[in-house]
Amino acid sequence: MPLIELTSQGFYCAAGNFYIDPWRKVDYAVVTHAHTDHYTANCKHYLVSSAGRHVFESRLGPRADIQTLPYGETTSINGVKVSLHPAGHVLGSAQVRVEHKGEVWVVSGDYKLQADNTCTPFEPVKCHTFITEATFALPIYKWSPAEEIFASINAWWRQNQKHGRATMLYGYSLGKAQRLLAHVDSSIGPIYVHNSVEGMNDAYRRSGVKLPETKTLAQLQRSEWSQALIITPPNGLTTMYGDVSTAFASGWMRTQSMRRRRSMQKGFVLSDHADWEGTLQAIAASGAERIGVTHGFIDVLVRWLRGQGYEATGYATHFSAASTGEGG
Ligand SMILES: [Zn+2]
Numbered sequence: 374m375p376l377i378e379l380t381s382q383g384f385y386c387a388a389g390n391f392y393i394d395p396w397r398k399v400d401y402a403v404v405t406h407a408h409t410d411h412y413t414a415n416c417k418h419y420l421v422s423s424a425g426r427h428v429f430e431s432r433l434g435p436r437a438d439i440q441t442l443p444y445g446e447t448t449s450i451n452g453v454k455v456s457l458h459p460a461g462h463v464l465g466s467a468q469v470r471v472e473h474k475g476e477v478w479v480v481s482g483d484y485k486l487q488a489d490n491t492c493t494p495f496e497p498v499k500c501h502t503f504i505t506e507a508t509f510a511l512p513i514y515k516w517s518p519a520e521e522i523f524a525s526i527n528a529w530w531r532q533n534q535k536h537g538r539a540t541m542l543y544g545y546s547l548g549k550a551q552r553l554l555a556h557v558d559s560s561i562g563p564i565y566v567h568n569s570v571e572g573m574n575d576a577y578r579r580s581g582v583k584l585p586e587t588k589t590l591a592q593l594q595r596s597e598w599s600q601a602l603i604i605t606p607p608n609g610l611t612t613m614y615g616d617v618s619t620a621f622a623s624g625w626m627r628t629q630s631m632r633r634r635r636s637m638q639k640g641f642v643l644s645d646h647a648d649w650e651g652t653l654q655a656i657a658a659s660g661a662e663r664i665g666v667t668h669g670f671i672d673v674l675v676r677w678l679r680g681q682g683y684e685a686t687g688y689a690t691h692f693s694a695a696s697t698g699e700g701g
Pocket of ligand 1: 406411462483510
């Protein structure tokens with residue numbers, strides 16, 4: 374029996390009797406990160422990275438039984454060695470390393486290789502079997518350096534101010550919003566955020582991540598409208614004081630069809646996932662010969678890997694269809 378198998382509840386390690394990122398309630402869930410397509414509420418027990426403690430507490434509530442583990446430290450679950458390693462996706466995101474009887478598997482969760490001041494950078498972990506995400510595993514997905522994206526966001530904000538328009542940037546409340554906040558030039562003007570973003574900002578700040586001053590939308594004054602940068606999840610804003618220029622910050626902005634579907638005026642291609650090259654780089658760095666592929670363009674990546682001589686398997690999970698899930 375493989376060390377980790379896909380069941381109707383999620384990835385399961387029978388030897389240790391625990392799940393990784395289950396989508397149904399289970400007794401023991403090891404969770405890679407706190408995006409809604411990776412955790413389920415009301416599990417009896419959670420194991421997450423120490424770096425993710427405040428984020429998980431904020432999402433799971435005070436009654437959840439959450440055990441934390443620092444990156445790189447090993448714990449034992451029913452005799453199976455488990456450790457968590459930085460995935461560079463959002464604060465606290467972890468790859469899960471599972472070792473039993475000399476066999477090592479790593480479940481990546483979501484990850485990116487690009488730099489991001491708000492979380493610990495991705496670290497390759499050697500293993501025999503690597504289960505990778507494939508959210509943007511198509512050659513058309515190739516990210517520009519993040520500094521270029523932030524520079525164009527700053528320029529757009531200044532431009533909007535000149536034309537008397539507010540600047541509204543749509544981004545998911547966990548991860549993307551804080552990455553935007555940490556990298557935009559906060560000297561340009563006041564920054565307002567949706568309540569769900571501010572909740573996550575609190576968790577980040579309590580975790581020691583430096584973010585610029587933010588105010589919630591309820592505090593937004595008419596007099597500041599045209600100077601403001603507003604960061605909110607899509608459809609998060611209710612009050613409008615005047616003209617506004619909107620844009621979505623997501624890897625999905627790379628593809629025109631998605632941009633049209635969201636009928637945005639503008640899009641910034643900024644993703645918290647690996648692009649095609651990044652995915653291949655992470656796979657190579659794992660040293661694994663067996664690759665499991667999940668979340669996204671599974672078939673394309675499986676075919677490509679087999680062509681390169683890898684033993685590759687697609688895992689069609691609950692969330693397997695390429696979606697615009699959180700953190701895109
Ligand atoms: Zn994610």
